[in-house]
Amino acid sequence: MTHPHIHPVILSGGVGSRLWPMSRALYPKQLLPLAEQEPMLTATVRRTCGPEFAAPILVCNEAHRFIIAEQLRLQGVKGASIILEPIGRNTAPAVAVAALAVLAKDPDGLMLVMPSDHVIGKLEAFHQAIGLAAQAAAGGKLVTFGITPTAPETGYGYIRAGEASAQWPGVHAVERFVEKPDRKTAEGFLADGGYSWNAGIFLFSAKELLQELTALAPEIVTAVQAAWTGSAEDLDFHRLDKQAFAAAPSLSVDVAVMERTQKAAVVPVDMAWNDVGAWPALWEISEKDPHGNVLLGDVMAVDVKGSYVRSERGPLTAVVGLDDVVVVATDDAILVTSKDRAQGVKAVVEALEAQGRHEHLSHTTVYRPWGSYRTVDLGDRYQVKQIMVHPGHTLSLQYHFHRAEHWIVVEGTARVTCGEKVFLLQENESTYISAGTIHRLENPGCVPLRLIEVQSGSYLGEDDIVRLEDTYGRC
Amino acid sequence: MTHPHIHPVILSGGVGSRLWPMSRALYPKQLLPLAEQEPMLTATVRRTCGPEFAAPILVCNEAHRFIIAEQLRLQGVKGASIILEPIGRNTAPAVAVAALAVLAKDPDGLMLVMPSDHVIGKLEAFHQAIGLAAQAAAGGKLVTFGITPTAPETGYGYIRAGEASAQWPGVHAVERFVEKPDRKTAEGFLADGGYSWNAGIFLFSAKELLQELTALAPEIVTAVQAAWTGSAEDLDFHRLDKQAFAAAPSLSVDVAVMERTQKAAVVPVDMAWNDVGAWPALWEISEKDPHGNVLLGDVMAVDVKGSYVRSERGPLTAVVGLDDVVVVATDDAILVTSKDRAQGVKAVVEALEAQGRHEHLSHTTVYRPWGSYRTVDLGDRYQVKQIMVHPGHTLSLQYHFHRAEHWIVVEGTARVTCGEKVFLLQENESTYISAGTIHRLENPGCVPLRLIEVQSGSYLGEDDIVRLEDTYGRC
Known part of the structure; x- marks a missing residue:
């Protein structure tokens, strides 16, 4: 038919x-x-x-x-x-x-x-x-x-x-x-x-x-x-x-x-x-070891039964002497609960929202149309980001009022616009963008571009950005 | 008497x-x-x-x-x-x-x-x-x-x-x-x-x-x-x-x-x-909230009783629906156990040792006589460190065979020796040390010096160092 x-x-x-x-x-x-x-x-x-x-x-x-x-x-x-x-x-x-x-x-x-x-x-x-x-x-x-x-x-x-x-x-x-x-x-x-x-x-x-x-x-x-x-x-x-x-x-x-x-x-x-509604459902549908545990990522379980322990991009996670627990670690947040009370995680998310925090909203890696970035260190007057740009992609033409940026390329090749100048930057090369200077970052190559950005200034918020041109309609 | x-x-x-x-x-x-x-x-x-x-x-x-x-x-x-x-x-x-x-x-x-x-x-x-x-x-x-x-x-x-x-x-x-x-x-x-x-x-x-x-x-x-x-x-x-x-x-x-x-x-x-022999002893001697919990650092407890939850320099740690547990998080390792089986953590430490790992040996922050450093990002061919030098202290005169270093000062003032040159570097200034160049870092000031070091090279181990002179007898 x-x-x-x-x-x-x-x-x-x-x-x-x-x-x-x-x-x-x-x-x-x-x-x-x-x-x-x-x-x-x-x-x-x-x-x-x-x-x-x-x-x-x-x-x-x-x-x-x-x-x-x-x-x-x-x-x-x-x-x-x-x-x-x-x-x-x-x-x-x-x-x-x-x-x-x-x-x-x-x-x-x-x-x-x-x-x-x-x-x-x-x-x-x-x-x-x-x-x-x-x-x-x-x-x-x-x-x-x-x-x-x-x-x-x-x-x-x-x-x-x-x-x-x-x-x-x-x-x-x-x-x-x-x-x-x-x-x-x-x-x-x-x-x-x-x-x-x-x-x-x-x-x-x-x-x-x-x-x-x-x-x-x-x-x-x-x-x-x-x-x-x-x-x-x-x-x-x-x-x-x-x-x-x-x-x-x-x-x-x-x-x-x-x-x-x-x-x-x-x-x-x-x-x-x-429907994978909550963590116990994932335990349910995953393959278990002889102790009934699901262990994923950098985890250790000593004297543990019937548990779900996962830390793929989080810290080493060791569980000792517990049964039927759920432990899920990421690099900025950890959940520890029991299989029969795991629904309560909703209360945590609500509390985070009520407190105006960000751990319910985004991961440490933030995704953008051109690639992603991750803050790896943060001080009072500086911030260090690892930035990845997809091949062929381009960030907006922009400037900042309050921060200067040091860029060090650690993988791939960057095309940098800095004021009037446009130049290529290879692995192990660096440049400096002073506050107020119009700049742009591109990956003209065919492998990912990775660079370390060290920001320095009195205000480092994401909202200190003036976009003059943007490929992704974000101006 | x-x-x-x-x-x-x-x-x-x-x-x-x-x-x-x-x-x-x-x-x-x-x-x-x-x-x-x-x-x-x-x-x-x-x-x-x-x-x-x-x-x-x-x-x-x-x-x-x-x-x-x-x-x-x-x-x-x-x-x-x-x-x-x-x-x-x-x-x-x-x-x-x-x-x-x-x-x-x-x-x-x-x-x-x-x-x-x-x-x-x-x-x-x-x-x-x-x-x-x-x-x-x-x-x-x-x-x-x-x-x-x-x-x-x-x-x-x-x-x-x-x-x-x-x-x-x-x-x-x-x-x-x-x-x-x-x-x-x-x-x-x-x-x-x-x-x-x-x-x-x-x-x-x-x-x-x-x-x-x-x-x-x-x-x-x-x-x-x-x-x-x-x-x-x-x-x-x-x-x-x-x-x-x-x-x-x-x-x-x-x-x-x-x-x-x-x-x-x-x-x-x-x-x-x-004798503070293990985590339950710390729970014992600490002040508790009305639910009998000891909560230290960035932690949340929902429907939790009689527990010890601590994450002072680790990720946000949320515990939901568990009693009498111990959860201790640092930035590179997490322990989850119960108060009555917490002695088993010794088995974790032994396993880490047997596996040749480092989480039982050192923290992410490594202490040196001149200050400390912490690796904040690590890739195949690069490493980013945050380095802190105590006022008046001096690292050894040294060089590396396999790595170049970019230094960006983010707090305080550095005196840098690079080859024949000696110069001062202030906040938001940077310099570059190529592989093989003899160099030295000092904090001549009276506040801590903090800098971001981006290492680039094919081998980034701590043992790629030739010390020519050292204030702390480490030559």
Whole structure:
């Protein structure tokens, strides 16, 4: 059987705060290789390669745009549309805007909506379910995928499947959606066999979705259409109109449509799905040593059982005489918790935010469209940064009021503009940019450029910068 | 009553491995402000200031000499003798060599032997006990201080007091020394009331000690006399002859003398003593918050009770939903353990040693007689160091075969020798030292000099250094 083209729509709006300190608002969970060798977002993209799929549409936080573009480039993903949310409005507006994007190029197109931060262990089962769901979606159904439960989870919503469709094998009517249950109810669901977990993965036609949304939550469609019409093309990105998008009610797809439409259907599927919601989930899905430990990076465990200990770019981490703990270290933050109380990490992230700190926002390495930098030493009147510039990339033409900069190239070649002069700087060569001097840094070469910058001055904040020209639209 | 002068003898031979990661072999426990605001060693020195005490004698590991000298200087301690052990031989040889040092200037002198890494909460009680013990020591007794037990500890040896002395109030004969007991025996000792903890603190005359040692362990005296006679004065240090000292049997004062002499006496004392043997002891003696936690440095505790969490120069450390744990973070190593299994940290230190790592040996900040340095970034062909030079100090005249160095002054003023040239470098000025060029760095000023050094080259090991001249005898 054939069906219209399927457009993968990947939602990348979350910040993954329960996976702090590795996940940070500006470089969250889905962009990290937490569960596998590659980031979850590109792993999600690569689950939908093949002739039946169109190029993916990503709906993401504006702050993540350069990282996502770079990750797609590294994975060789071509033709992706990246829609930038100027503000988070939950999943229904994000899906609606993706539907408009699909409609614009493929009026009959189906869309497969997937969160960017899940793991699916059995890809073949997923593809088989997609095949079943696509028939029903082409026939006007709004299909959700129901995950066969393996434990009495109290952290997920459930779907009770109804009558099997006569027309579309493997597809059921939805009898009802159920909110997160208590433990006893969840045990009953597991025993019953007719319930599945609601994973937030959907397949429907763009047209149908918009019709239902227009009927059930018209304010979303109005707001999103205005935001889409007012969107600007910015490099490879669609930047939605902020004011218009902000007017959309913040609702999930489930609440706005799925729980209310007469067209809901469910395809139950057993595909080793995991939403990697918190650290214990990562312990769950990782390979364990004979003591039941998952040990990653520079860690030592003495007399430890059933634990998750991870320090890939953090300090040496030694755990002694503890069971069932989670220890995750990065170079500027450490989390120590127990597997059964790890949800409490959210309180840490909230406290950091309330205190105006930065450890919930960004890592020590800060990513820019041209590369990255990391502060390696900081004093009252000086700061030392290690700066990496991608081959062929260029920082803005800029100057600072309050700081002078010494640059020492330690890898690759730099082209430096300093006042009127333009010159090359090789490994082990240095230069000096006095405060107030207009300057620019480029990597004209084909290997990464790495340099050490020593800043000196009375004020060293990132906001002491005047950009005169910028390749990435940041002037 | 009067008595001969008391010479404080402070033994600083240990490496405090159960207090890793803060304690490291090259900068151990006693040199750190772990329990109080100041390092335990200088706190120990300052317990014996007053007219009845002579200047202290320190017996220490050669590797710690510059740090100890600097700490004494900072605390304003004058006239201390520092005897350097070329190799550790337990306490009896260390005490014997201190006795020779006392005899050389004061034939009737008493010596008060104290480990450098204990805490004494009730100083007045200690001084009172010293006063009682000094009378007996002047009369020929070898006095040990017995700590009134407050719990059935199984980690200490015990002393059973015998008959009270008629001649010296507060002084008892020693009935017997008891090895570390099991829990039940320790409970019996506590109930009995006649037992005290053996704290390794002694008071005796130097002459008497040497006489008893000559009778009971003559090989120690022979070896130590040769080591002392062969010792060299090196700046402010007595450096013992290594070969001679190595011949001394490695025995404790207790085993070599106290347990065998007829002249042993004990002064029981209740002085809030703690040997700070491991992390739980520090929790024990520290002030706690209402949840029974000790939280030091950049730490957060959510839903945590009875725990010790410390990160003074390490990353932000968040503990969530755990009780009775110990978490100690430094900038290059983290320990996570439980209060009742914290002894296991020794296994970590042993493993690090077996693996040829450095985290048990040194901190990221490395101390030199002229100041200190810390590696802040390290790549394949470059290294960035922050270097601090004390006012008036000078590094050696040196050159390197394999690395060039860029220096940027970020605080203070440097006098730089580079080849034939000598010049001053101020804040925000830089210079370049090519490989092979003879150079020297000095701080001619009266505030600390801080500079950033960027090394560039194919080999960056500390051993690529040729010293032509050195103020600290390191050529």
